[in-house]
Amino acid sequence: MRRMTDAIAARPPARAAARRLPTLPPHGFTAAWLLLSAATVVVLCSTGFLPFYDYYQWLFQGHVVAVLLFGADPGSGAIADAYSLSPVPVPNLAAPVVIGLLDAVLPIEVAGQVFVVVTVLGFACAFGHLVRTIQQRPTAVEFLGFPWAMGFFLYKGYLSYAFGLALMFVLVAMLHRLTHRPAGKHRRTLLAVAAVGVLLYLSHLLAWIMGGLAVLVHAVVLARQGCRQTAGQLV
Numbered sequence: 001m002r003r004m005t006d007a008i009a010a011r012p013p014a015r016a017a018a019r020r021l022p023t024l025p026p027h028g029f030t031a032a033w034l035l036l037s038a039a040t041v042v043v044l045c046s047t048g049f050l051p052f053y054d055y056y057q058w059l060f061q062g063h064v065v066a067v068l069l070f071g072a073d074p075g076s077g078a079i080a081d082a083y084s085l086s087p088v089p090v091p092n093l094a095a096p097v098v099i100g101l102l103d104a105v106l107p108i109e110v111a112g113q114v115f116v117v118v119t120v121l122g123f124a125c126a127f128g129h130l131v132r133t134i135q136q137r138p139t140a141v142e143f144l145g146f147p148w149a150m151g152f153f154l155y156k157g158y159l160s161y162a163f164g165l166a167l168m169f170v171l172v173a174m175l176h177r178l179t180h181r182p183a184g185k186h187r188r189t190l191l192a193v194a195a196v197g198v199l200l201y202l203s204h205l206l207a208w209i210m211g212g213l214a215v216l217v218h219a220v221v222l223a224r225q226g227c228r229q230t231a232g233q234l235v
Contacts, residue, residue, distance in 0.1 A: 029138045033128070036146050037121055043150075044117050048109060052116075054157030059112045062099025070104040091205035094163040116154070119163045123149035126169035133173040164200055164207025171196045171211045175218040178234070179225070190233055 044050070067079045095115065102111035127145030132138060153162045171193065178189050193215065200208040215234060222231035 032143065036124070036143060040120055040124070040146060040150070041117055044120065045113065048113075050113065050116060052155060052157040055112065055116075055159070058095040058099060058157065058159055059108055061096035062103055062111060062115075063108045065096050065100030066103035066108075069100060089202060091201055091203070091208060092160045094160040094203040097202075098163075116159065119159055119166070120149045120154065122166040123162050123169075126166040126173075130169040130173045130176075133176055160204045161207060164204030165210075167196055167200050167203060168207045168211045168214070171200065172214050175214055175234075178230075179218050179221045186230055186233070190230075193234065 064079055064083050065085070068083060068085050098118075099108075099111050099115050102114055106114065124143075124145035127148065128142035131142040131144075135141070149162065153165075174189060174193055174196070178186060178193075197208070197211060197215070200211045219231040219234045222228075222234065
């Protein structure tokens with residue numbers, strides 16, 4: 001019994017010591033973000049031929065979009081003869097459309113590389129934004145977006161999906177703030193949710209489904225908080 005009492009009495013100092021663990025100062029987090037972002041750009045630009053599955057299929061589709069929309073590379077008459085654009089809002093358009101827009105002013109290889117860099121940095125920054133929004137303070141967890149963005153999705157060339165996930169992180173951060181604000185006017189937030197929802201659908205269908213699930217979950221949270229009108233408007 002005495003040993004048990006001594007063990008219990010020893011716990012509070014251990015907790016107090018844990019609270020005193022050193023953390024990075026604010027400027028340290030800024031420096032870490034800049035360093036990791038610069039390292040990511042250097043790695044992705046270290047070769048002109050990125051070794052990702054599906055990547056060159058996205059380059060071809062982006063070039064087709066650029067030819068059909070802007071007349072890029074007018075010598076490729078075969079592309080205009082073999083392909084056409086349908087004015088239908090289908091999902092999974094992030095990679096071909098954005099690469100096509102960049103291809104209008106850049107060589108297709110450079111356009112694809114720029115899109116990959118934007119997608120990876122956007123993914124990492126959106127994840128960090130979500131983590132900081134939920135935790136309400138800087139933590140090392142927010143840097144995990146960098147290895148995640150550079151992992152399996154990029155290796156397999158799931159560029160539209162990674163782009164859509166970045167938007168989904170932003171959407172969940174907005175929903176989290178919506179459920180943690182006092183009752184008031186949320187018109188701007190609801191319009192922003194609707195706009196991001198449209199972009200999610202056009203980016204990738206699976207990312208849009210996850211965003212829709214997040215909307216439903218947060219609507220239930222609002223309803224349980226007594227904000228039934230806001231919950232209905234959100235849905």
